[in-house]
Amino acid sequence: MNKNGVSEEDVLADLAKIKLLDTPYERVLSSMCTYPHPIAASVHQDFLETNMGDPGLFKGTTILEERVINLLGKLLHKPDACGYLSTGGTESNIQAIRAMKNCSISKKPNVVLPSSAHFSFEKTGNLTGVEMRRARLDPDLRVNIDSVKNLIDENTIGLVGIAGTTEFGQIDDIQQLSLIAEENDLFLHVDAAFGGFVIPFLEKHYSYDFEVEGVSSITIDPHKMGLSTIPSGGLLFRDKSLLESLSVHTPYLTVKTQSSLTGTRSGAAVAATYAVMMHLGMDGYKKVVDNCMDMTRYLVSGAKERGFSTVIDPVMNIVCLKMDSPVELQKRLLLEYGWRVSVTHNPQSLRLVVMPHLNKDIISEFLDDLASLA
Ligand code: 0PR
Numbered sequence: 001m002n003k004n005g006v007s008e009e010d011v012l013a014d015l016a017k018i019k020l021l022d023t024p025y026e027r028v029l030s031s032m033c034t035y036p037h038p039i040a041a042s043v044h045q046d047f048l049e050t051n052m053g054d055p056g057l058f059k060g061t062t063i064l065e066e067r068v069i070n071l072l073g074k075l076l077h078k079p080d081a082c083g084y085l086s087t088g089g090t091e092s093n094i095q096a097i098r099a100m101k102n103c104s105i106s107k108k109p110n111v112v113l114p115s116s117a118h119f120s121f122e123k124t125g126n127l128t129g130v131e132m133r134r135a136r137l138d139p140d141l142r143v144n145i146d147s148v149k150n151l152i153d154e155n156t157i158g159l160v161g162i163a164g165t166t167e168f169g170q171i172d173d174i175q176q177l178s179l180i181a182e183e184n185d186l187f188l189h190v191d192a193a194f195g196g197f198v199i200p201f202l203e204k205h206y207s208y209d210f211e212v213e214g215v216s217s218i219t220i221d222p223h224k225m226g227l228s229t230i231p232s233g234g235l236l237f238r239d240k241s242l243l244e245s246l247s248v249h250t251p252y253l254t255v256k257t258q259s260s261l262t263g264t265r266s267g268a269a270v271a272a273t274y275a276v277m278m279h280l281g282m283d284g285y286k287k288v289v290d291n292c293m294d295m296t297r298y299l300v301s302g303a304k305e306r307g308f309s310t311v312i313d314p315v316m317n318i319v320c321l322k323m324d325s326p327v328e329l330q331k332r333l334l335l336e337y338g339w340r341v342s343v344t345h346n347p348q349s350l351r352l353v354v355m356p357h358l359n360k361d362i363i364s365e366f367l368d369d370l371a372s373l374a
Pocket of ligand 1: 030031032033087088089090091093118120162164165166191192193194221233
């Protein structure tokens, strides 16, 4: 740091220049995040100093968190679910597995999860010491139920299902997983980090949340399709005992225990999440998802017209185009046109996430650029 401070004007000019290096979302088809809704952005600003790590000091913001958990619980068919707002899907997944471990007696615990599970479960395994056993997928990229059954042994403490896989946007058969969990007396965690704000608003009904009896916990991220500010992740439990198993004593705080992984925690994101969920309501989110699905269909038909085909018919707003060497194309799309796309490896494809920051003009331009290179 300099001895003398720099003028506010100079600092802001410096920041504005550096921010130009960030990719504007209008060129991004690889992200599961987007511009926060304006109400979330402005409320975030109003609550910047609040800290959910010491809730006794911020009683108002704590009420907002309780309300958000209630709103998320209603969205997931369990208004009395308990939980908290985390920093995102990674923290929620870590905590869900940690809770399973804390409520089990096995000395060498393992969890069976789809091989499509997000890489946060690799971190989870490393941190918790719980072995992550990856079940293979069916051709439609949902987890293979026999493979899950075969991996269960006397040290298995739980299962994981994904409702909106990161790469392909596929939804595992949560009802089947629930039956296996109940038969074997296992916990079942559903990772709906992305899908949680999409699936309830799709035309087709999927049973994937607390509506399914065996589901014990759910990850759902407001900072993805919930249009809230970063960091806003959700972790909800059916039973209090799982959440309580995460609590530690906090001798010098305004409260006696804390269950979150982080200590100091953003109340701004809590307030922002409350604001956007209240403001949009079910109808507002339905419009957001309808728009994304409309753009998804537009992208798929445009891609097909240009000779491409999809790995699966998109279930949600993620499109994967079959490709022999997607990495090469990914590089050229960036270098020649400035597009950010991602790739999948198994099977190989060019992966496009159709977020609310896109529109049909952007998609048409992208498709023309793609066709010119392929
Ligand atoms: N679970 C699922 C199903 C996810 O898709 C993700 C993230 C997580 C958990 C972890 O969530 P956090 O990143 O909030 O901890 N999925 C995206 C990914 O890793 C996140 C992302 C967002 C990636 C924006 C890129 C990006 O620009 O691919």
